[in-house]
Amino acid sequence: xxxxxxxxxxxxxxxxxxxxxxxxxxxxxxxxxxxxxxxxxxxxxxxxxxxxxxxxxxxxxxxxxxxxxxxxxxxxxxxxxxxxxxxxxxxxxxxxxxxxxxxxxxxxxxxxxxxxx
Amino acid sequence: xxxxxxxxxxxxxxxxxxxxxxxxxxxxxxxxxxxxxxxxxxxxxxxxxxxxxxxxxxxxxxxxxxxxxxxxxxxxxxxxxxxxxxxxxxxxxxxxxxxxxxxxxxxxxxxxx
Numbered sequence: 472x473x474x475x476x477x478x479x480x481x482x483x484x485x486x487x488x489x490x491x492x493x494x495x496x497x498x499x500x501x502x503x504x505x506x507x508x509x510x511x512x513x514x515x516x517x518x519x520x521x522x523x524x525x526x527x528x529x530x531x532x533x534x535x536x537x538x539x540x541x542x543x544x545x546x547x548x549x550x551x552x553x554x555x556x557x558x559x560x561x562x563x564x565x566x567x568x569x570x571x572x573x574x575x576x577x578x579x580x581x582x583x584x585x586x587x588x
Numbered sequence: 589x590x591x592x593x594x595x596x597x598x599x600x601x602x603x604x605x606x607x608x609x610x611x612x613x614x615x616x617x618x619x620x621x622x623x624x625x626x627x628x629x630x631x632x633x634x635x636x637x638x639x640x641x642x643x644x645x646x647x648x649x650x651x652x653x654x655x656x657x658x659x660x661x662x663x664x665x666x667x668x669x670x671x672x673x674x675x676x677x678x679x680x681x682x683x684x685x686x687x688x689x690x691x692x693x694x695x696x697x698x699x700x701x
Contacts, residue, residue, distance in 0.1 A: 480628070504687050516678065516692040523687060562630060566686035574619050574638065574686045575646065578630035 473498045475565050477579035484553050485587050492548045492582045494563030500524075502568035505539065505546045506576070510560040519561075522546065553586045560584070590614050594679050594693035601669040601700045609664040609696050611679030617691075618684040620662040624648065624675040625695075631678060637662055638684060669700045 474497040484490045496505065507519040520530060522539050530537045534551045550557055563579040595610045613620065621636035623646075633646030637656040651673060653665040662681075666673060676697050680690040 475630075477630075506689065508692075514676070514695055516680075518689045518691075521687070521689055564631075568686045574682065574684065574688075575621070575633055575636060576623075576631075576680075576690060578623075578632070580628055580630045 473565050473577045475579035477582050479582045481583045483585045487552050489551050494546045496544050496565045500567040504566045506564040508562045555586050558586045592691050592693035594696050599698050605669050611662045612660050613681040617681035620681045622664045623678045671700045674700045
């Protein structure tokens with residue numbers, strides 16, 4: 472069975488600090504997909520990034536970057552120069568490619584990030 | 589394009605009552621699913637559907653029923669509400685395939701007294 476663990480329940484930083492959100496996953500599949508979603512205080516879920524298991528390239532999008540390492544089963548998310556608007560709950564999620572797990576997302580517990588001015 | 593819509597936004601039920609949470613999408617997505625979000629537990633999959641007429645159970649299906657008669661709609665029925673079903677419910681849709689991002693509705697906050 473697949474599992475996603477976000478060990479950090481809550482993180483509090485001051486604006487302009489860098490912050491990394493950890494995500495560790497377990498799966499028996501060789502083909503799988505990893506996602507990050509953001510849930511701002513308004514409550515909706517916003518897709519941030521997708522990565523497939525064959526693509527270990529890191530990705531940067533503005534102040535956001537993601538580090539995918541298959542060797543440690545981790546898919547960590549870094550926010551550089553954090554801003555108050557980054558305050559949200561962040562979820563890491565895993566989807567397996569085949570069989571009965573097709574398309575089903577397994578979420579981590581979420582990390583509550585608070586950025587103070 | 590409305591995306592994924594859910595009604596109602598809020599609902600209070602008494603123990604034993606039944607109700608249906610509505611979900612609709614206008615993106616012609618094959619895959620639809622229902623999740624519940626509880627504090628400290630992330631989102632957990634209740635039921636999902638890979639197309640009209642096809643549904644299956646997720647991680648926490650007990651106490652819930654679904655049906656998918658059209659591509660657009662995927663209602664979630666609570667048969668006899670219990671306080672343990674107090675939660676925020678999210679509906680999601682995507683093109684088929686685990687690679688595709690899921691689009692989420694705004695959520696329904698349900699309280700069972």
